[in-house]
Amino acid sequence: MRTRRSLIDLSDLAAGEIDEIFERTKYFESTRPSRSLEDVACVNMFFEHSTRTMTSFTLAEQRLGANVITIWPSQSSLAKGETIEDTAITLGAMGIQVLVIRHPEDGFPARVALAFDGHVVNAGDGTHAHPTQALLDLYTLREEFGELNGRTVAIVGDVEHSRVARSSVHGLQALGADVVLVGPAGFLASDFMPGKARIERDFDAVLRVADAVVVLRIQRERFATMPLSNDEYVARYQLNGKRLKTMRPHAIVMHPGPYNRGVEIDESVLEFAGWRYAKQVMHGVGIRMAVLDFLVNRDRAVAR
Numbered sequence: 001m002r003t004r005r006s007l008i009d010l011s012d013l014a015a016g017e018i019d020e021i022f023e024r025t026k027y028f029e030s031t032r033p034s035r036s037l038e039d040v041a042c043v044n045m046f047f048e049h050s051t052r053t054m055t056s057f058t059l060a061e062q063r064l065g066a067n068v069i070t071i072w073p074s075q076s077s078l079a080k081g082e083t084i085e086d087t088a089i090t091l092g093a094m095g096i097q098v099l100v101i102r103h104p105e106d107g108f109p110a111r112v113a114l115a116f117d118g119h120v121v122n123a124g125d126g127t128h129a130h131p132t133q134a135l136l137d138l139y140t141l142r143e144e145f146g147e148l149n150g151r152t153v154a155i156v157g158d159v160e161h162s163r164v165a166r167s168s169v170h171g172l173q174a175l176g177a178d179v180v181l182v183g184p185a186g187f188l189a190s191d192f193m194p195g196k197a198r199i200e201r202d203f204d205a206v207l208r209v210a211d212a213v214v215v216l217r218i219q220r221e222r223f224a225t226m227p228l229s230n231d232e233y234v235a236r237y238q239l240n241g242k243r244l245k246t247m248r249p250h251a252i253v254m255h256p257g258p259y260n261r262g263v264e265i266d267e268s269v270l271e272f273a274g275w276r277y278a279k280q281v282m283h284g285v286g287i288r289m290a291v292l293d294f295l296v297n298r299d300r301a302v303a304r
């Protein structure tokens with residue numbers, strides 16, 4: 001019987017487990033590298049481009065003392081017709097215990113988790129989920145505000161194609177925040193995640209009340225035609241110097257990256273005192289250490 005846990009989306013974690021991961025993150029960020037994955041082999045397989053997630057998972061694994069292997073999908077036996085399930089079985093037979101997977105197809109990591117006798121960590125699948133990005137975003141918000149109860153977090157832009165938005169809405173709701181999604185109809189249908197978040201079209205109105213604004217990139221790789229002109233998008237939804245001045249004095253701005261200057265943000269955002277992008281990236285390593293340690297070592301403690 002398979003007993004090992006995977007992390008496919010944030011809904012796989014109870015609120016208390018998110019707190020446990022945050023405690024581990026705090027510990028890993030404040031101590032020297034740990035060896036808690038010393039006898040563990042991890043494989044990273046990224047079928048889509050990545051800078052932040054791939055680098056931080058690699059650093060996290062190295063800092064925990066794991067054996068780290070990168071498989072480039074185009075150079076693997078997948079190119080010779082092997083299925084991903086058979087690849088997973090093969091890696092498991094070699095003693096690989098952790099598979100970190102990014103893929104453009106929704107549900108791909110969950111499929112692999114069914115075949116793999118180890119832990120699968122979803123590093124982003126299509127428009128479905130990006131749980132470790134959501135965790136590091138929640139951690140950044142908790143560090144800023146403490147409890148999120150009563151805080152208003154706005155997620156702005158191409159919400160429809162954003163796996164980060166989907167995972168973050170689950171997590172923000174679980175931690176008690178008031179979530180507002182903002183964007184044009186072409187990037188945010190009125191029935192998007194009903195019952196989970198409010199939908200607004202007027203970015204300027206939301207900016208005046210939000211405690212935190214998460215700005216999203218337009219995911220041009222996921223659709224064929226822009227639903228509105230670039231100029232219209234910039235006029236209605238770009239966060240710029242003029243709009244920053246209308247925000248509450250304590251409000252912060254976040255972005256999962258990569259950001260596109262001149263599109264969803266202008267240069268003044270990068271100089272804004274409340275810009276928290278670097279903190280998000282920094283926490284990405286600690287969060288991924290905590291998730292790996294949580295999945296592998298909690299599982300080992302239960303199996304003992």
Ligand code: CP
Nearest residue numbers: 050051052053256257
């Ligand atoms: N935020 C994020 O997933 O960035 P990468 O695509 O660079 O990993």
